[in-house]
Amino acid sequence: MINFPELEEKILKFWQDKNIFKKTLEKKSVKGPFIFYEGPPTANGKPGIHHVLARAFKDLIPRYKTMQGYFVERKAGWDTHGLPVELEVEKKLKISGKPDIEKFGIEKFNSECKESVWRYQEEWEKLTERIAFWLDLEHPYITYHKDYIETLWWIFKKVHERGLLYQGHKVVPQCPRCGTALSSHEVAQGYKSITEPSVYIKFKVKSGQKIGNFTTNDNTYILSWTTTPWTLPGNVALAVGGDIEYVKVKRFISEWDSNKEAVYDEVILSKKIYNELKADPVSIKAKPFNFGFTKILNGFELPIDYSIEDLQTIEFKGSDLIGVEYEPLFPGAIPESVENYQNAFKVYEADFVTTEDGTGIVHTAVMYGEDDYQLGSQVGLPKHHTVDENGNFQATVKKWAGQFVKDKKVEQGIIEDLKNRNLLFTIEDYTHDYPFCWRCDTPLLYYAKNSWFIKMSALQKDLIKENQKINWIPEHIKEGRFGEWLAQVKDWAISRERYWGTPLPIWQCEQCEEIKVIGSYQELYEETQCPLIQKDDFDPHRPFIDEYKLKCQCGGQMSRVPEVADRWFDSGSMPFAQHHYPFENKEKIESKDYYPADFIAEAIDQTRGWFYTMLAIGVLVERGTSYKNVICLGHINDSEGRKMSKRIGNIIDPMEVINKWGADALRFHLYTVNQPGESKNFDIKNVESAVRKNFIILFNVLNFYQMYQGKSQFIEKQPKIKNVLDEWALAKLNQLTETITKNLDEYNIFSAGRSITDFIDELSTWYLRRSRDRFKGDDQKDKELAMQTLGYCLSILSKLMAPFTPFVAEELYQKLGGQLESAHLESWPKAEKYNENIIKEMDKVRKIVELALAKRDEAGVKVRQPLNQLIVTSEKLSEELVNLIKDEVNVKEVVFEKGETLAVKLDSKLTDELKEEGMYRELVRSINQLRKEENFNITNSARLFYYTDSNYIDKVIEKYKDDLLKNTISIKIKKQFRPDVKGKEITINGEKIWLGIKPWS
């Protein structure tokens, strides 16, 4: 078998030596540019099999378009900024968190980051080349380059000028470990289903307040619920729905206290929820409530005659609860000195309250929830942090000061504490999706922070409108995953309180808080007059940039805000930044030919990452969507459908696969295993089968062609047609060209790829099989036509396969003697007109053959045994087609009968003559088998010997002598046992014969 990896290495070298990629770019592009944007990977992690997936798809379309006559620029790019890089460096330096980094020094830290970015560059480049992803790796865009950053500044300024940049005090998902907020598309990547305790808390209402027609007393409580006990010290309000109905329930806790009086409390909750619990007192949901429904309450037995009806209830509206005061759960956690303290610990109305879960009364901690914060801003609640940015309780939360809020022990402690103070109603396990930091796996905290935002919510209409212009593959992403994301688009938290990133070009006055956004280095120079800015080695990164101070109109000093940009801002800006727009290439970027991209491709997780930020930036700079067609690839799992992870140890190293079966096999497998958007369960066995089902068969056909052709001949022009098989093969070939072209124009790589497999199979198992005799035959003219047809099919195939399997196509092209230097310099073939009818008729022929062979099988008659007649219920077929059936089914005659449905009958009676012919055919097969075993090829004529006691065999050999010699490429056959000759004894139809073979010369 061909060693494909070796073959590919040879071709790689050929491409490199001859600069083939460059030559394809230099080719005259009659159709102008086709725009492809490369989504930048981060080179600080090893490339994995999922990267091969994306790169295989990214490579195919540009190759196809280049062959079609377009010029396809393919600038490589590297995503270099951001938290992943910082985390790697922290690991390497064995430091953790912001205080450590600042102690180490930002300058040194960032220079470590810059270096670390290139850790796996070589591996990336090697893999990229090895899988034949033709990409301009010599002139990549690099997101940390100062030119790249300058474009980002220009975009920031544009955003500011449009009034879309603002500083908010907003609740953002904060990673307490990384000490930074995550953007919503980052959060979307890290959800996990977890089970954790949720608590029902009793908020003690101050006594003597009127609610509806009752007055509160020392035992009145409002029930509320939370899944995040750590937010309870930060509670400043309770929220109810004004129109929601509530109920106060009087519960007996025990029969007698020490004063021999019944002990009870009164709890307030939503009437709907209370009734649900009452209707189904044994439900799992109701059980933990212990209203007495289960006759057991907190371990106390209830009076025997106690029943649900004994629970005394009073009903009222949410509006009656508004303004009711309660005692803080953790007195002192919110100091009295905090602004607006007087508004805290009261019931407020809010429209986000529902009766879907919890108690219909919402615990509100303004600093730790988006709804909470909005309510707090509306009604003027104190905004005070009980937790610091690293997720530790502040000093005001005395019991757990300095401890991490999501620590299991701390959570337990809070629950215990409430229980001891009779403020815990109940506790239950609650399973829900909770976001974790996608990088470090720490649970995120919703946390109110100062942050910079881009007001994407104001652009929602434009985003949705632009999305309509995008052709999504698969289609459902448009209105599904992506459309839904846009339907609830949030403002983009653009700032990161980190170090290694594009510094926000925002300067803020220390006195009047006025801001100035700088849009270029020239502008910064004009503001500061610092000559360093104009030097080539000007570094806009932290900490250097932080040194530049501007003057405010008020006379105060302006300093740069400390934050850097979300790295998705970097990658989303690549259409502009990769060409340093608008400082350079202004004409290019502003031309319709460059923007938007015709094609991009990445994995499906980028819908909320790169795909989104690319669209967002395009809309922000008022250029509309930055891409027209996008292939959104499914994830790759292991063969059992499990996510690949270091922990399970099921990560596939792409180089291992490539070294075993070659890059083309891997590419072709990925194109054809299923639709690109579906997730793929990767099994190396399927890569092997891609080799066997495609390349091996293809090269066998090629070998056959070369063996009979004797010389290489690349056939450019469709040959003349005389034979029905040729007509069919050429129709099939033209149909294939048409199918691939149409599908690739629609970015349907899967269907295009599958049609190649089908064609190779039919070329081999039907055309070649049925034409074998023509190739061997004496009719030189017919042989020449068959050769031409086969050669032409292979020649066109080498071009059609070039975008899919660039190595195999090149090898095929070279072996055939293609006229250009490389298959990849060829033009894309155009389908000629073809006879569609012949395809239908041949399908029918093949169906008839299939049915007839099944009948033979049923009757137990070998195919080599000729039979007299096949009766087919069908319209008549042409004589040429009938001859194909006769040959394939091995019958003397095919008779057509009228009828509705296609059916066959086989006459399996054997006459003496048919038996003799069967014997003759068995002999031919045995002799050719012997030829093969003795390594005779088609140019080696043989001298045959045989010996048998069977008169029958003697008779058959005598009768068929001429045909037998011809069909076994032999000159003579003699009845003589020759011990000096290679041979063997066999039994045919019960008759013994010894066969011997010797080269003629």
Ligand SMILES: [Zn+2]
């Ligand atoms: Zn983190």
Ligand SMILES: [Zn+2]
């Ligand atoms: Zn000022």
